[in-house]
Amino acid sequence: xxxxxxxxxTKKFGRKIIAVDNISLEVHDGEFLVLLGPSGCGxxxxxxxxxxxxxxxxxxxxxxxxxxxxxxxxxxxVSMVFQNYAIWPHMTVYENISYALKLxxxxxxxxxxxVHDVASMTNISELLERLPAQLSGGQQQxxxxxxxxxxSPKVFLMDEPLSNLDAKLRVSMRxxxxxxxxxxxxxxxxxxxxxxxxxxIADRIVIMQxxxxxxxxxxxxxYEKSANLFVADFIGTPPTNFFDVKLKKTDETLxxxxxxxxxxxSPKNTTLLQGYAKEHLVLGVRPENISxxxxxxxxxxxxxxxxxxxxxxxxxxxxLDKDIIKMVAPSQLKMNTGATIxxxxxxxxxxFFDPDSTLAIGD
Amino acid sequence: MKSKxxxxxxxxxxxxxxxxxxxxxxxxVLLPVYFIVSLSFLSTREAYQYPLPLVxxxxxxxxxxxxxxxxxxxxxxxxxxxxxxxxxTADLEKMEYYIKSQLGTKITEEELLFETSRLENSDEKSVxxxxxxxxxxxxxxxxxxxxxxxxxxxxSLQIAALTILISLSIxxxxxxxxxxxxxxxxDTLRFSVLFVRMFPGVAIALPMVFILARANLxxxxxxLSLIYSVGAIGLTIWITASxxxxxxxSLEEAAQVFGASKFQAxxxxxxxxxxxxxxxxxxxxxxxxxxxxxxAIILTQxxxxxxxxxxxxxxxxxxxxxxxxxxxxxxxxxxxxFTFFLRKYINRMxxxxxx
Numbered sequence: 001x002x003x004x005x006x007x008x009x010t011k012k013f014g015r016k017i018i019a020v021d022n023i024s025l026e027v028h029d030g031e032f033l034v035l036l037g038p039s040g041c042g043x044x045x046x047x048x049x050x051x052x053x054x055x056x057x058x059x060x061x062x063x064x065x066x067x068x069x070x071x072x073x074x075x076x077x078v079s080m081v082f083q084n085y086a087i088w089p090h091m092t093v094y095e096n097i098s099y100a101l102k103l104x105x106x107x108x109x110x111x112x113x114x115v116h117d118v119a120s121m122t123n124i125s126e127l128l129e130r131l132p133a134q135l136s137g138g139q140q141q142x143x144x145x146x147x148x149x150x151x152s153p154k155v156f157l158m159d160e161p162l163s164n165l166d167a168k169l170r171v172s173m174r175x176x177x178x179x180x181x182x183x184x185x186x187x188x189x190x191x192x193x194x195x196x197x198x199x200x201i202a203d204r205i206v207i208m209q210x211x212x213x214x215x216x217x218x219x220x221x222x223y224e225k226s227a228n229l230f231v232a233d234f235i236g237t238p239p240t241n242f243f244d245v246k247l248k249k250t251d252e253t254l255x256x257x258x259x260x261x262x263x264x265x266s267p268k269n270t271t272l273l274q275g276y277a278k279e280h281l282v283l284g285v286r287p288e289n290i291s292x293x294x295x296x297x298x299x300x301x302x303x304x305x306x307x308x309x310x311x312x313x314x315x316x317x318x319x320l321d322k323d324i325i326k327m328v329a330p331s332q333l334k335m336n337t338g339a340t341i342x343x344x345x346x347x348x349x350x351x352f353f354d355p356d357s358t359l360a361i362g363d
Numbered sequence: 364m365k366s367k368x369x370x371x372x373x374x375x376x377x378x379x380x381x382x383x384x385x386x387x388x389x390x391x392v393l394l395p396v397y398f399i400v401s402l403s404f405l406s407t408r409e410a411y412q413y414p415l416p417l418v419x420x421x422x423x424x425x426x427x428x429x430x431x432x433x434x435x436x437x438x439x440x441x442x443x444x445x446x447x448x449x450x451x452t453a454d455l456e457k458m459e460y461y462i463k464s465q466l467g468t469k470i471t472e473e474e475l476l477f478e479t480s481r482l483e484n485s486d487e488k489s490v491x492x493x494x495x496x497x498x499x500x501x502x503x504x505x506x507x508x509x510x511x512x513x514x515x516x517x518x519s520l521q522i523a524a525l526t527i528l529i530s531l532s533i534x535x536x537x538x539x540x541x542x543x544x545x546x547x548x549x550d551t552l553r554f555s556v557l558f559v560r561m562f563p564g565v566a567i568a569l570p571m572v573f574i575l576a577r578a579n580l581x582x583x584x585x586x587l588s589l590i591y592s593v594g595a596i597g598l599t600i601w602i603t604a605s606x607x608x609x610x611x612x613s614l615e616e617a618a619q620v621f622g623a624s625k626f627q628a629x630x631x632x633x634x635x636x637x638x639x640x641x642x643x644x645x646x647x648x649x650x651x652x653x654x655x656x657x658x659a660i661i662l663t664q665x666x667x668x669x670x671x672x673x674x675x676x677x678x679x680x681x682x683x684x685x686x687x688x689x690x691x692x693x694x695x696x697x698x699x700x701f702t703f704f705l706r707k708y709i710n711r712m713x714x715x716x717x718x
Contacts, residue, residue, distance in 0.1 A: 051616075051620055052619075052620075053616050053619065053620070072619070072624070072625075073616075073619040073620045074619060074620070074621075074622045074623060074624060078620065079620060079621065080616075080617065080620045082613045082616070082617060083613075084611060084613055086611065086613040086614050086616065086617035087617075088614055088617070088618070088632055089614075089636065090632075090635050090636055099618075099621060099622075099631075100621035100622045103621070103622035103623060103627075104622060147621070151621060151622070
């Protein structure tokens, strides 16, 4: 295992299209790093450059302190799980796994040992003699993973490996990948556009947008301390609710004024916004940070638009002018469409964003 | 009860019509094939009879009597059901030749001598005897009589093999490029590779004579295979490009990531998966090169191809339909063998590439 370091990496397609724009990041030894972003954000291109499948326009890639920027894929000592698995259809599962080992001139008995080890690790021991066409999607996925760990690579790359699986299998494979990672201790880069997948699997998440890195942090960090409006909106289901508010100073406390509410800020939040000079800002409130309160403690009252039961909790949607706001409430509470509710925000979890730069204020 | 019977009748009628249609269709396809196969086994005498016998006779019944000039040879006619006089000669050598060539029947000089002495020593006006047919007589004659049929066959095989080699290597690589890479003028090129196929062989044959003569390739197998490759490459690009497009690039990339060079990845992953398409192309190229006659007539002089030789047996005073049929069958056989040989891959081609 090894560290992976990317310095000022840039990829241009033709002259105009910049797929990856001067990004730098470091993946620690044994870390599970997720590249997350909407399609077209450059995450897959970044991964393909790490694998050597895409030429680098500018910048360097270091694997375990070795500059691999100009090396062909086979000399980088990485392995990869492809989105469509890319298992060779004319080879049996055994041949698929052993092919890379043969190219490494490993002995026959040793190959056999490794193949059986990874096969039992990924639960495909009884499928070794089958052809890929005879396997289900989930089994093919396991073969792809087994093939990738068999070579004991320095860096383990996964390009949306779960996106072709059905919803239930996807969730259980997440757990399995995490278990396999824990036992193989491989430095892993995992690409996905599914934020809940990223949240559940990652040690750290790299969020990309338009070829740039927007935020790097643990799942908790990117969720609670989203660096800008994009991240706050992209991470979490339902996403963060945004309110365009005005700052008003009365006495020593700051107030956030919205057509539907007037929120006095806590002393801590007041200090936070001390340095903010503009009048307008965007208030971000996660759905679970809107609380149902009694009439005395409310900052606003509204009527329920829709109730979406989720089993463990329920999502309550209501309308403020044109915006639909979503909040989370325990499922024990009986809620009906049209019911009047009184609301307040949890002060300690409020996030403030500059409407011009879209960046979070006060970090 | 009545309606039930009606339904049965209608069903039977429908089935009858269906099978009649099917039979007609099959007959339309198979009868000409049957005709030429059967014709290639008929003796010359049979081949010019009317109506034409459906199957060749397996033996010939003959009658030997006395004629004005010597011996009188008569042959049993299967259609008219009588012995018909065919030859009146004293020359036994001539008679033996006639029996062999016209009646396609095995006979030796001794056997003929034996029959004549049997006639001389008996009181009868004639003697009867039966000899087996030499069924492959036409084929034998075709290869023996026709000017260099065997060398022409070998040349044709050479030309077909060379054409496959040239077209598959160039066309296959080009097809791969079309499938995998983006480059300037791709659409124009894609169209223009088929553009060359729009010119019939005859149209470009004359300029080709000059070009080949300059290159010292006139009347050479290599020259012809180059000409055939022009059209075959276009077709190969077409077939192989779609095959390569059906093979995900990620399969090759995976091989590269797991330790193979670009070339190894192609050889070990893409090529085996593309085999059905390559086999189909090879078949098309083979059939094209093997059957082509027009350009071959123009571009060869002393070294004709097999198709030219078969064509020539149809012409001129030596032209005999049964010989031409034997030549035609001899020409069809390698093509049939080759296609059957590739059957496994061709069948996979029908089902498309499974990945």
